[in-house]
Amino acid sequence: MLKNLLNKFPNAVLHKGDCSNPGLYIWFKDHTETILGIPKRDISQEEIQLLKVLYPGESINERNISFSNKQWSDYLYEDNIQLPITSWEQVRFTQFTISGEDFPYKEFEEAFLSFVPEDSLMVWDNDLNGTLIEGLSHDNPGLDEWIPAISTLESDFYVKIKIFAGEFHPVDIRLRSHFTMERNCFTHSRLHLPDAKASSLPEVFPFLFMKGISLDYKEWYKEQLLGETMEDQELIQTVKLYIEHNSNASSASKALYIHRNSLQYRIDKFIEKTGLDIRSFRHALTTYLIILLRK
Numbered sequence: 184m185l186k187n188l189l190n191k192f193p194n195a196v197l198h199k200g201d202c203s204n205p206g207l208y209i210w211f212k213d214h215t216e217t218i219l220g221i222p223k224r225d226i227s228q229e230e231i232q233l234l235k236v237l238y239p240g241e242s243i244n245e246r247n248i249s250f251s252n253k254q255w256s257d258y259l260y261e262d263n264i265q266l267p268i269t270s271w272e273q274v275r276f277t278q279f280t281i282s283g284e285d286f287p288y289k290e291f292e293e294a295f296l297s298f299v300p301e302d303s304l305m306v307w308d309n310d311l312n313g314t315l316i317e318g319l320s321h322d323n324p325g326l327d328e329w330i331p332a333i334s335t336l337e338s339d340f341y342v343k344i345k346i347f348a349g350e351f352h353p354v355d356i357r358l359r360s361h362f363t364m365e366r367n368c369f370t371h372s373r374l375h376l377p378d379a380k381a382s383s384l385p386e387v388f389p390f391l392f393m394k395g396i397s398l399d400y401k402e403w404y405k406e407q408l409l410g411e412t413m414e415d416q417e418l419i420q421t422v423k424l425y426i427e428h429n430s431n432a433s434s435a436s437k438a439l440y441i442h443r444n445s446l447q448y449r450i451d452k453f454i455e456k457t458g459l460d461i462r463s464f465r466h467a468l469t470t471y472l473i474i475l476l477r478k
Contacts (some may be wrong), residue, residue: 185211185219185238191233195221210309213240246307255316258305259362268356271318273351276362276371277329280312283342291340298324298332314362319351345446348370348383350407363453383410385459388469392476401476408473412456419474421449422461426471431464 189195197219208220211234219238226234233373246254254267259276260395279295290306300314300322307313317323324332326348333344347369352361365384367393372382375390384407396404396462405413412418421439426444454460461467 185213185217188234189219192221192225194225194246195219201270209234209308211235213238245478246292252304253305255304255314256308257358259306262307262321266354266356269318269354273319274354274358275317275319275323275351276349276365277315277317277336277346278313278349279315279344279346280369281344282311283340286340286342291336291342294336294339298329315346326381326383333380344380345373346381348381349388350384351402353451364400385466389465389472392472393434396476405477408457408459408469408478410457412453413477418449418453419477421446422453422470423474425450426467427462430467 186197189197193194196208202208202220208222209223209226209231210218210220212218221234247253251267256262258267281291288310296303296305297317299317300320303317304316306312306316328350329346333346337344338341347365349361349365350413352358368384368387369382371390372379372387373392376382376386379386384404386405388408391404409419421435424438425432425435428438432443432446432450436443439446450461454462457470459466459470461470
């Protein structure tokens with residue numbers, strides 16, 4: 184029966200292997216175990232609700248069985264859903280995708296959650312994509328810590344995993360828009376950094392910059408990358424000049440007419456406030472581009 188829908192939805196696919204990103208599809212399954220994926224952009228909410236009645240789907244939402252998980256899943260992946268009530272003041276979304284369908288998801292979820300604070304949640308968009316949600320604490324793993332953790336999970340479950348670690352955001356009305364922006368960044372990360380197990384905005388930003396950033400999103404990128412340093416003209420100018428002098432502290436301090444120790448203090452201050460380690464090429468490139476965009 185589901186195959187008849189191909190006439191109405193010509194971009195639909197019958198196998199997950201026929202699409203590069205299953206998360207961009209709504210999946211349905213009939214009594215014959217036939218599976219059909221319809222691109223989310225091609226189907227209305229009314230049509231989705233109707234087809235869910237006729238075809239229960241792949242029971243993906245059964246993974247989000249707890250009240251908190253269901254609330255967060257609806258908030259992130261559905262439209263016009265109210266922000267869940269939470270004691271968290273700041274939240275980070277770590278989005279993930281998995282290559283390989285034959286794995287015990289409950290055991291995988293338990294193992295994944297063992298690397299983060301115990302009150303963290305994992306919600307699933309479908310059987311291969313989801314989001315880890317963490318409140319800010321002293322135990323949140325950094326990007327470097329995720330790489331060996333992912334290797335362990337891949338070895339234990341015979342899958343391939345990619346993640347995108349977002350920033351911590353206040354729990355307010357902008358939270359879902361932050362998630363949506365980071366989701367777009369994750370898409371570009373998988374496209375341009377195919378070998379990266381873990382990535383974040385500083386690694387992906389140069390590719391976004393090359394594509395061209397619209398005025399609507401310009402402020403978001405500046406806010407996420409520069410934070411409060413965005414308004415510190417002296418600090419920003421120091422960092423820009425330091426990068427332009429090939430990260431040579433002696434040359435940059437002379438050009439700024441300041442002592443080398445003063446330059447180092449400003450650099451350390453910038454790194455601490457932004458998390459952008461401009462002593463590394465990739466972060467220096469991202470920093471320079473966002474400073475240019477700032478103008």
